[in-house]
Amino acid sequence: MMKRLFFSIALLMAATPVHAQAYRAIQGDMITIEKELPKGALTLHCFGKTWPSIRTETGLAKAWIGVDLKTRPGTYPLKWSVTTPKSGTVQFADKLSVSKGEFRISHITVDRKMAVFGKEELKRIRADQKRLKNSYIAKVDAQPDLKISGMPVEGIMSTPFGAQRYVNGEPRSPHSGIDIAAPEGTPVITPLAGRVLVVSEMYLNGNTVAIGHGHGVVSVFSHLKAVSVKEGDWIEVGSEIGEVGKTGRATGPHLHWGVRFRQARINPVSMIPVKEKQHSPTSAPPRL
Numbered sequence: 001m002m003k004r005l006f007f008s009i010a011l012l013m014a015a016t017p018v019h020a021q022a023y024r025a026i027q028g029d030m031i032t033i034e035k036e037l038p039k040g041a042l043t044l045h046c047f048g049k050t051w052p053s054i055r056t057e058t059g060l061a062k063a064w065i066g067v068d069l070k071t072r073p074g075t076y077p078l079k080w081s082v083t084t085p086k087s088g089t090v091q092f093a094d095k096l097s098v099s100k101g102e103f104r105i106s107h108i109t110v111d112r113k114m115a116v117f118g119k120e121e122l123k124r125i126r127a128d129q130k131r132l133k134n135s136y137i138a139k140v141d142a143q144p145d146l147k148i149s150g151m152p153v154e155g156i157m158s159t160p161f162g163a164q165r166y167v168n169g170e171p172r173s174p175h176s177g178i179d180i181a182a183p184e185g186t187p188v189i190t191p192l193a194g195r196v197l198v199v200s201e202m203y204l205n206g207n208t209v210a211i212g213h214g215h216g217v218v219s220v221f222s223h224l225k226a227v228s229v230k231e232g233d234w235i236e237v238g239s240e241i242g243e244v245g246k247t248g249r250a251t252g253p254h255l256h257w258g259v260r261f262r263q264a265r266i267n268p269v270s271m272i273p274v275k276e277k278q279h280s281p282t283s284a285p286p287r288l
Ligand SMILES: [Zn+2]
Pocket: 159, 175, 177, 178, 179, 255, 256, 257
């Protein structure tokens, strides 16, 4: 009798369904999801890409997804695969709805040479972009978590993520990072450990450092006055990487901080857990 009861409970547990979940995000968000899934090797697909997934200490499946700034608002399938040698691959389907970000319009006025480019400048700008693009796909040892403890510099958010930019009245690509205004020389620290992938003086971005954090996450810090790291260095969280400056195309001293996650343009602020966000910079009116 007792034996039969145990057998029934075991059967019930085995048959417990994995509930489909619906997640929400805004354009530019990095989201973290956790789900109860059977034991086995995990894979997660969304937006035609694979996203990093791990098992937590309690055995939950945990994954991070980057919703690119220009993702069309709508509902997207999110597919988990769990593979075991015994039962092969089993799939589980969730959903992710993406809503439109409320992005501001930002106007800046700069010297003509920073708005209209000749052949030589264009060549340099393209080479700079290529260096950064290559860094987005570089392999780096993964960090155990992708949450960050705070901002790389103390200051005021002068241009938020996603702002539609106008340079000397001409529309340009949306702002793929955040700008934090701070006095020249203010130390910039890395809010997540990683490998320095690029140190370069770029035409538009000025002195730039790109750091790979693993899992396909890369931070780009631009317009630095001074850089205190070199390519190949491993940088621990909280270490100084340089100083705030106004090199490249900048109307005043500020740090531009952009994050790419498997090439998706991510709002760095979305990587800060909610309770830490109270310490993030306050929004200020745009510098015209
Ligand atoms: Zn910027």
